Amino acid sequence: MSDGMPLPWPFPWSFPNPASSLSSIRTSALIALEIEPGKNASDQPFISAVQEAAAKLSEKFSTPLPVVKAAELYLIQALGEPIASPMAASKDGPLVVFPPEFLFVLDVGLEHLVGGSVIWETALPGYGDPEFPWKKEIALRSVRERTYRGLVYPAIAGSLMIGLVDGTDLSQIQQKLTDFGLQDVAGFGFFATANCAPFEEASICKKLENEFDFVKYAEMNNVVRIIDFSPGWSLTRLI
Incomplete structure (x- = not known):
């Protein structure tokens, strides 16, 4: 943001x-x-x-x-x-x-x-x-x-903004994000919000982008x- x-x-x-x-x-x-x-x-x-x-x-x-x-x-x-x-x-x-x-x-x-x-x-x-x-x-x-x-x-501590690839079904990826360690995952069509371990958000964003094909981008919530x-x-x- x-x-x-x-x-x-x-x-x-x-x-x-x-x-x-x-x-x-x-x-x-x-x-x-x-x-x-x-x-x-x-x-x-x-x-x-x-x-x-x-x-x-x-x-x-x-x-x-x-x-x-x-x-x-x-x-x-x-x-x-x-x-x-x-x-x-x-x-x-x-x-x-x-x-x-x-x-x-x-x-x-x-x-x-x-x-x-x-x-x-x-x-x-x-x-x-x-x-x-x-x-x-x-x-x-x-x-x-x-x-x-x-x-x-x-940035707001522990808060992430996650851009999703077009056509992504949040119900199918929510468990994957939860297993990754994210909490309070919520979807809004083309993007999702979630909470993560605080004060290490940049590294977590990079891991999300590298690990999941459905993640277009992940960034800290400024x-x-x-x-x-x-x-x-x-x-x-x-x-």
């Missing part, structure tokens, strides 16, 4: 307000995460929550998650042009037009890096997110590389983001 946030897309925030400034979001979130400057990222408090979520997904496929070797934290923000309004957080700099995303990246020695995305959502103008991060759902991502594209547009605004999506490493 194309790059971006999984559908359905979120609606833009009702900005501007005092909580929309870049510095206030970054500062408030780091305080909530109890991030300690200079401390090893893998020892930070919330890293264990991301690791546990990834381990739980891996266990569904009988593939234990290796020990975390290193960890990083990135801030992903959708930045729009400032609005001429007395309520605007900043008339000189860009505004955050979608809920900011904090992406934890763990290196566990697998093919892809483990990503854990947590969204910061301001409930009321001028206030922080009282549920961040511990009461937030962790969206697991499979990060192929530490680049802008790899981090801002990762996140989709709205891009019709500027300056656009920014990426900042925090730890």
Whole structure:
């Protein structure tokens, strides 16, 4: 799929307000995460929550998650042009037009890096997110590389898109895909979706293409983001 946030897309925030400034979001979130400057990222408090979520997904496929070797934290923000309004957080700099995303990246020695995305959502103008991060759902991502594209547009962990050769009967191939190790196989005519062992999706896709004649292509299910605004999506490493 194309790059971006999984559908359905979120609606833009009702900005501007005092909580929309870049510095206030970054500062408030780091305080909530109890991030300690200079401390090893893998020892930070919330890293264990991301690791546990990834381990739980891996266990569904009988593939234990290796020990975390290193960890990083990135801030992903959708930045729009400032609005001429007395309520605007900043008339000189860009505004955050979608809920900011904090992406934890763990290196566990697998093919892809483990990503854990947590969204910061301001409930009321001028206030922080009282549920961040511990009461937030962790969206697991499979990060192929530490680049802008790899981090801002990762894949949904363990999710595959499989193109089928014309005339393929899903009922006849579903068991073969299940025996291969895939789960939740569903067909939609000319393609199928399925879940696989996370953080090794690229290799699994190659095996599917090489092993089965009815597979036209197999690819990771990338996140989709709205891009019709500027300056656009920014990426900042925090730890």
